[in-house]
Amino acid sequence: MIWVNAVLQGVLLGGLYALFACGLSLMFGVMKVINLAHGDLAVVAAYTALGVVAVTHLPAVWSFVLVVPIFAALGYVVQRTLIQAALNRSVLTTLLVTFGLSVVIENSLLQFLSANSHSLNIGSLVSDSFSIGSQITIAYLDLAIFVIAVAVLLGLQHFLSATKHGRLIRAVADDREAAQLAGADYRHIFGIAAAIAFATVAFAGLAFGMYSSFDPTIGTDQLLLFAFEAVVIGGLGSLWGTLVGGIMLGVVQQVGAQVSSTDQILAGQLFFLLVLVIRPQGITSRRRTA
């Protein structure tokens, strides 16, 4: 029963990882940019929520109403300026620039907000839980985060498959030049994709801030790597792959933690490397011949 509980906790945690991963996956899928500042952006979102709560006295849970739109706008601006400028050079330049952005964000947070850890106060919700049997306990918060993650993925899925701009994003991802010939300004479409990616990372950052405590360095130490691992394990190409990847990573981590509490992260990393060796294209990916 302990193991069932570990797997169940892992599945719930996997939802959070998928939420982190979908923005990374979207930006890589559309612009071929791996945003190395992805984890730090989540941390910034959590800090922004702290600020919003301090100023507006809204409950932390409602901070997303402000934070998510702010991040969407930020995503569009960062893409159209910094990342596009790097893209005009080369894909390698985007790596250097987003890595620089990551370091600058992390050190700025350390400089201005100290290395102390914080968490988003959500009152009793953080500890409330229900039990199934004697050994399975599920926190309402974990369940809520999982449900939100799936809802966000569903929404993203719907947006990409059924709206005009979603279609354009997929078209630009397929063939940038052909999209230009259809009248689409790919830079604008990139901006929209980045806005969505930043919005999802804001969601993820807020959820993480409620789920656990955070400090300026956790973005690079853990979040970026977890998000990337979820993407690779699941396989690029579908949001459901990302969810599967997130869940598998979460389960492996929780089972690893059950074996030895210090090996949670190591278990996840090793599993990722194993997947990379055995199936570099990911678990769910089917190579399409175009």
Next chain:
Amino acid sequence: MSETSALLEVRDLTVHHGQLRALHEVSLGVSAGEVYAMIGANGAGKSTLLRAIAGLDQPTSGSILLDGADVTRMRPERRVAAGIVMVPEGRRLFPSLTLEENLLVGSAYARPGPWNPGRVYELFDWMAQRRTQRAAQLSGGEQQAVAIGRALVANPRVLLLDELSLGLAPVVVRRIYSLLPDLLASGVTILLVEQDVSQALRVATRIHCLLEGRTTLEGPPGELTAGRIEDAYFGLAKPAGGPSGSAGGYA
């Protein structure tokens, strides 16, 4: 050489690929309602010309005018809004999108006009039932038809067709070329690149031959003898001054 009334006018266009000069001071004028055919051997610069007109390749010098307005520095997507739409070489459909989605992307920034996905389905009767199929699963000829449809739904004033026949069976090529009268009837002017000279002569109202980036011959097919075209195509004639210069002077 090019009348001032031309819908699309290219003046002294020079394009470089790195240090290689792909196009050297090429001029042409396409009047409304024409089928203007660029011919020439591989690497003559035909596709470069089309890409430059569509805005994908930046010219080193020269200018491109649509209905008298200079579009030389305009971004490709803005040229679509102005009425220049290209069917690129190799079709370039969006492989992961369905047939219908390809058409919808084409119409996303469309000018007002007669064409829309529904009208394309009328033109190609097989398309409607297969609209949910991914573009990658279509045959080459089907993809070419969808590529034309994707360009048409943007309601172009000038339609640029780059190597329609590339990699297609002759019977499919003939079927696709048989569509041109329908397109012209809807008010579209056509500038096409074709490696198959006899095919080009069949459909064109004007022929323009390029050789190593330079104009070697230009004129209506009726006025050009097979011998002169052959010379211009293979470079036996010396290009002297103007585009319709002294072909055949080598004898």
Next chain:
Amino acid sequence: MNAVGQHVPRAVSVTGGAAVRVTRSRRSALWPGIAVVAIVVILGYLPYVVHSGTTTLLVQFFTLLTMASMWNLLAGYAGLVSVGQQAFIGLGSYFVLIGALHGLDPFTALPVAAIGCGVVGLPVWWLVSRLRSGYFAITTWVIASVCELIIIRYPSLGGGTGMLLSGFPDISQTLLNAYIYWTSLAVTVIVLAGVYLLLRSPLGLVLTALRDDETGARSVGAKVARAQRLVFIVAAAGCGAAGALLIISQPFVEPTAAFSVQWSAEMIFVTIIGGIGTIEGPILGTIVFFILQQTLSQDGTWYFIILGLVAMAVAIWAPRGLWGLIAERTGIRLFPVGYWLWPAGSTAGPRGLALLRGRGRGPGRSGAAGALALDDPGRAGPDDPRSGPGDAGPDDFPV
């Protein structure tokens, strides 16, 4: 004219045969060579004349310069953007510690640690060599994290809290500091000389071609894969040596600091600001780093924030870095690894030379002025730059 404009099959055939002189640099390489030797001699003499505070700072300087030169070799020449070199820095430190725990003198343990890191680099390369750009970058990072998490599991190595390095020879602190200083100087000289010789070797031509046009050079053949593997292993060993220097100079090691991504940040910023794809770049960048750090050291991490911002700006707007700007204006090359072509009978290599210089400036990170030695890969690459052979995922993002 046309022959130059379209294709340069072999350097020598540019002007059509024997009537061309090929040299390594525009001016004689003799004087810069003498200058380099003189600088090394002066640096070697320093412990006799300056305070240990200065030499301690210089040890940090040499350590960072070693790391940056290694990253430059990786990213600037072999096109391998790693953000996980801290794996080898940490391992280099811990290998010295392990050696010392088994009675090995730290100075003797240093080369052992470097070689050990090179050996570890081989399986790591096998793991990451199939990955391209972003995948490669983050995976190296994950591997660094794995190394850290594994080290933490060993209480005998200090676990998560770290351990003091002992086993130094029984000499005075002053002399020990001088030894540490000379060791760091030696490591740096060996690393820089190694990079220089590597780039002048036949393999260097492959690497230079790779730097100037990766897709084009790839089509040249399997030599590229071999060159990349060698570079990766050399960089692993070099970063291991840097890590060994770190623990010897501290003399303390702690996993979080030893495996920190901060090391990657430092070497990347320094290389980009100084000028990626040149040997001189990391040297200049390291000098800039230390000036900024010493000036702003009382203001927390400000110097690092500024450094990061400058590096981002340089990567986008001046990708050849500071040294690129200097070399462009003066034509100076301290470490000439390319070739200059001199038309016969002329002393002031005029038109042809200018043409060749122009070619060196690709849209990417071309090196300092004028180095052109290999076939120009030109437009040889496939139309779609995204179709890298090892891309671990499909390009599209369907749902």
